[in-house]
Amino acid sequence: MDILNAWIALIPVTLAQSLILSFVVLAVMLPFRILSFPDLTSEGSYPLGGCVCAVALIAGVPPLPALLIAATAGFLAGCATAFIHLRFRIHTLLAGILITTMLYSINLRIMGKANQPIFSEPKVYDWLSPLSLSASWTKIVLVGVLALVTYLVLNLWFTTERGTAMRAVGANSDMAEAQGINVWRATIGGIGLAGAFSAFGGGLMVQSQGFADVNMGLGVLINALAALMIGEAILGRTTLRRQLAAPFVGAVVYYQLISVCLAAGLPPGDLKIATGVFVLVMLAAPTMGFRRRNAGTPAKESFRE
């Protein structure tokens, strides 16, 4: 009972956090699943977004433009990863690691120090202060609406001609090129978009926690990947809508699982092993006879090298 009560008490905080991080999960899903471009840049673009957002706020930029500036910085980081993969034929994972590594120094330069508090600056969450909700519920409502809008817009985007072309690049890039699609532009744009989402998530997090830290990205990628696997295990990947919803659902469920572990008294240091076990179980489940019904034929995995 104590565990249950402890968990319930944590729900608002963890729900707010998971909604913010769902943007990072989205940033992992888009390259990985839609563009067949497994990418690690999120680990760097997330703190980049945070640092840029904090510095912009300190400079007196209003909270929403600060978020958009952060997203632009993330977009450029994603573009850089895609570019060095395409131009120099460096493996996508290595390209992402290189950019992430360099971003650490860049983030330090941007802030001029390792940690930047922004307690007194205005935040996007202040918009909802007339509703006089608790701090956590304010974040849940605001970020929840943002996530929903993002989901709907992405659904629309990927059914437009351009969005379909972008998906084709991930499905079969040679074929896409033969159909007149500019593979470079679609890849750079798509990976950039993912970087923008990741940095946007970083900006939201910084405004939520009241400080930016160059180390805030540590481990965010593996958490995002775990959340994505859980989301996909729940929803499946049979349709575009499910694939796009998986990051959001996965993020919420994953952080609740973590929260249960915390409520059960698991020391924070052991959370990594819990995360690893979650991912392992989700990946191993299909091979152990717990096949989902209606799962259809899984599309063959083929990634660019």
Next chain:
Amino acid sequence: MLKIKDARRVFFQGMPDEKVALDGLSLTLARGDFAIVIGSNGAGKSTMMNAVSGALMLDQGSIHINGADVTAMPVHARARHVARVFQDPMKGTAASMTIAENMLLAEMRQNPARLRRGLTRARRETYREHLSYLGLGLEDRLDTPVSLLSGGQRQSLSLVMAVSGEPDILLLDEHTAALDPRTADLVLNATLRAVTALKLTTMMVTHNMAHALEYGNRIIMLDAGKVLLELSGEEKARATVPDLIGHFSVKSDRMLLGA
């Protein structure tokens, strides 16, 4: 109209295993020509197809399509003029996307993608109609992922996609070679119907000499990166399978003597 002039392409230049894939190849196809390309392995057929589609850039020489110089044009820009069906059914379609989405992609060869709705009702009707010519029932499976289709169905879809929008040049790279004989016939017949009906300028690579003689209005035989033999009209009509095979053996004799 397609005009290849003095095309040269060398692989592994300056290495011990240097290979001259195209050695001053020149070739002109008139509008509406249906050329059957034959030649032994390594004769340069695929290299020529890749050069025309833009997948491979030439070291020297030029390629003109309808009078426009496309020598330096990348694949995606050349797609407006050139459509291609590969030997491998997996290559010509996007497996994880639906039949209708694949048809939409093919349509964007002529009309580059814009920010507007993709699969409209009108488009779906058009695709349904185009697919119905195949007689495979694909028109009723527009929302089926292509990964669930058989190789023959995928290749038929690739063909419909390639001829949609009536490309200036249609390249068929042994596109029935990976199919079972019955399906191969089906795809070949669909090809012939489309090429004849739309009067497409076509190059078809095949290893089937009977097909080479029966179809098309020209036979082009490649050897060592050059055109070894060209038959059209009367000459083509008189040629027999042994005649064609004879040219292959001349080459292997030469190879033996040269060795």
